[in-house]
Amino acid sequence: xxxxxxxxxxxxxxxxxxxxxxxxxxxxxxxxxxxxxxxxxxxxxxxxxxxxxxxxxxxxxxxxxxxxxxxxxxxxxxxxxxxxxxxxxxxxxxxxxxxxxxxxxxxxxxxxxxxxxxxxxxxxxxxxxxxxxxxxxxxxxxxxxxxxxxxxxxxxxxxxxxxxxxxxxxxxxxxxxxxxxxxxxxxxxxxxxxxxxxxxxxxxxxxxxxxxxxxxxxxxxxxxxxxxxxxxxxxxxxxxxxxxxxxxxxxxxxxxxxxxxxxxxxxxxxxxxxxxxxxxxxxxxxxxxxxxxxxxxxxxxxxxxxxxxxxxxxxxxxxxxxxxxxxxxxxxxxxxxxxxxxxxxxxxxxxxxxxxxxxxxxxxxxxxxxxxxxxxxxxxxxxxxxxxxxxxxxxxxxxxxxxxxxxxxxxxxxx
Numbered sequence: 001x002x003x004x005x006x007x008x009x010x011x012x013x014x015x016x017x018x019x020x021x022x023x024x025x026x027x028x029x030x031x032x033x034x035x036x037x038x039x040x041x042x043x044x045x046x047x048x049x050x051x052x053x054x055x056x057x058x059x060x061x062x063x064x065x066x067x068x069x070x071x072x073x074x075x076x077x078x079x080x081x082x083x084x085x086x087x088x089x090x091x092x093x094x095x096x097x098x099x100x101x102x103x104x105x106x107x108x109x110x111x112x113x114x115x116x117x118x119x120x121x122x123x124x125x126x127x128x129x130x131x132x133x134x135x136x137x138x139x140x141x142x143x144x145x146x147x148x149x150x151x152x153x154x155x156x157x158x159x160x161x162x163x164x165x166x167x168x169x170x171x172x173x174x175x176x177x178x179x180x181x182x183x184x185x186x187x188x189x190x191x192x193x194x195x196x197x198x199x200x201x202x203x204x205x206x207x208x209x210x211x212x213x214x215x216x217x218x219x220x221x222x223x224x225x226x227x228x229x230x231x232x233x234x235x236x237x238x239x240x241x242x243x244x245x246x247x248x249x250x251x252x253x254x255x256x257x258x259x260x261x262x263x264x265x266x267x268x269x270x271x272x273x274x275x276x277x278x279x280x281x282x283x284x285x286x287x288x289x290x291x292x293x294x295x296x297x298x299x300x301x302x303x304x305x306x307x308x309x310x311x312x313x314x315x316x317x318x319x320x321x322x323x324x325x326x327x328x329x330x331x332x333x334x335x336x337x338x339x340x341x342x343x344x345x346x347x348x349x350x351x352x353x354x355x356x357x358x359x360x361x362x363x364x365x366x367x368x369x370x371x372x373x374x375x376x377x378x379x380x381x382x383x384x385x386x387x388x389x390x391x392x393x394x395x396x397x398x399x400x401x402x403x404x405x406x407x408x409x410x411x412x413x414x415x
Contacts, residue, residue, distance in 0.1 A: 004101060004186040005300075005323045006263035010255065011060075011190070012248055013053065013111060013197040014283060015269025017046075017295050019245060029242055030249035032256065033267060036299040040265075041330060043306045046296035047338045047350050048271045049313050052284040053113040054084050055342070056270045057192075060312040061120070062091040065396070066341065080343075081118070088119035094316040095123030098188040098323075106179050109192035110167040124190075126179055130167060168203070169193050169251040180258055186323070189263075191255070195248045196273075198222065198282060200240035206247040207240075214240045227281050238275050264301050264322055268312065269294030277372070287348035287357055288372050292340045302327040308334035309350055339392055349388045356385025 020030050022037045049059040055066035067080075067087045095105050106126035114120045114129070121127035176191065183189070195202070199218035207214065217236040220228050227233060252267065259265070272291045274280040283291055296310065301322045314333040321329030340348045346359045355372070357364040365385060367376045 003325065004103070005325070006103075006186045006259075007098070007188045007319050007323050008255065008259055008263045008265050009188070009190045009319065010252065010265075010267045011057070011192045012267065012269050012295075013192070013194045014271065014273040015196060015245075015294055016272045016290055017269070017293050018290070019242060020295050022295050022297060029245050030252070032249045032252040033295070033297060036252070036256075036265065036267065037297045039303060040297055040299035041302050041304055041306065042298075043296040043310045043330075045307060045309045045350070045352060046268065046294050047309055047311055047340060048269070048292045048294050049311060049340055051271050051287055051291040051340065051342055053111055053270050054080065056312060057111075057114050057120075058084060058087050060268075060270070060315040061093045061095070062088070063094070063313055063316040064091050065313070065399070084113070084118045088122070093120070093123050094319060095188060095190070097123070097316065097320065099123045099125070101320075102186070104183050104187040105189075106183065106187070107190040107192075108172045108176055108179075109190070110169075110172065110194045111192050111197075114192055128172075128175055130171075167194060169195055169248065169254075173251075173254060176255070177258060185262075187263075188319075189259075191251075192270075193248055193251060195251075196241065196244045198273075200237060200244045202240065202243035202247045206243045208243055209236065209239055221281055226279075227276070230276065234276055237281075241273070241275070261300055264319070265299040266297070266319065267299075268296040268315070285342060285344060285346075287340045287342060287346050289355070289368065292348065292350070298322065298330075302330065306330055306334060307352065309336070309338045309352055310334050311338035337388060339388075341392075347389050347392055349385050349392075354381060354385075356382065356389065358386070358389040 021028065021034050022030075022042060048056045049066040050056045058064075059066040064087075067084050095107065099105050105124045107120070107124045108128045109115065109120070110130060112129070112131065115131050116127060116129050117131065121129070172191065172193075176189075180189065199222060201214065201218065213236045217233040217240065220233055221237060227237075256265065271283050272289075272294055273283050274286070274288070274290055277290050278286060278288055280286055294312070296312070298318075308331075310330075310333060318329060318333055321333075337349050337351045340350065344359060346357065348355060348357045353368045355366045355368055357366075363382070363386070365375055365378060365382045366372045370376075
């Protein structure tokens with residue numbers, strides 16, 4: 001379809017809105033992204049469906065509810081891996097939809113949760129997940145991040161077999177350049193970066209503090225999310241995180257130069273990151289704003305700011321609509337409230353300026369204009385939030401019942 005616009009989607013792991021400068025207007029950390037935001041479309045209340053990659057990516061690539069099961073007692077990591085594979089196998093991805101429209105498609109992802117192992121390669125003509133890389137060799141390829149005893153120790157403790165979270169964007173750059181040089185319009189390119197994921201280890205030229213501070217702080221967080229010596233290590237970690245974002249912004253500059261001004265250029269976070277808020281570091285367990293309110297910026301398309309809540313589960317529809325030239329689609333995809341969830345299980349309902357968080361043992365209500373430091377006393381709004389959570393939990397139970405019945409029928413051989 002010759003009138004369709006090419007699309008470049010950049011996903012940045014563990015990407016907080018209040019650290020990237022787009023929300024606050026600070027252009028120092030990520031000037032390239034700030035320039036895109038100035039000229040493009042900014043979603044001020046973009047919300048990730050989950051607080052971890054496996055939950056969010058399965059949703060923003062398929063447009064369906066995130067993977068948050070199994071949450072039963074005794075569920076293992078292997079159970080979760082199997083569930084992610086089942087989710088991706090049963091649903092059409094945005095890449096498959098673009099491919100059916102005649103797009104050439106490619107993906108370059110450094111995150112193991114979005115590898116071909118889980119079926120994320122479906123619909124891509126070219127798919128690189130780098131899972132064959134030897135995690136013990138050249139850990140920090142492409143950056144000046146030296147392989148010290150500290151990095152080797154953290155790599156030894158890495159939770160993923162055969163893959164690390166040290167891959168810099170420069171390790172992907174040559175293959176991206178090669179593909180974009182030969183790709184025919186229209187094309188869909190997806191890049192997933194992990195430079196801002198724990199451990200926060202920017203290259204030497206981007207570090208504003210000694211690695212003698214950075215490595216012990218990362219090791220402390222890596223070994224315990226309660227962060228020992230927090231009063232000392234907190235600022236070291238946040239500085240290292242900001243340095244990593246500055247390095248990530250260089251990729252946006254590189255890719256902008258590489259693809260030019262013709263493609264629709266979309267940048268977003270898969271989820272956020274905690275730095276001590278509500279006693280947590282990292283991500284995955286809670287649903288506060290710093291974990292699910294993520295940057296979402298569109299360049300080379302419509303401009304302006306969207307204030308209504310937008311769920312990343314609507315990202316496929318947004319990309320397809322804008323690529324077809326429908327600039328009214330962003331407003332039509334916003335909603336009065338959106339959901340996020342974790343497999344703890346926790347559920348959050350997010351309105352434009354309020355938020356209700358449900359867990360089996362607690363209920364929290366916040367006025368987001370005042371932040372999330374103190375709950376508000378509004379029984380009517382609390383009742384609305386609980387009704388919406390009850391509806392979500394009921395719909396999830398019904399979906400699971402239907403899926404279980406279909407699986408049982410298939411195993412019986414009657415279909």
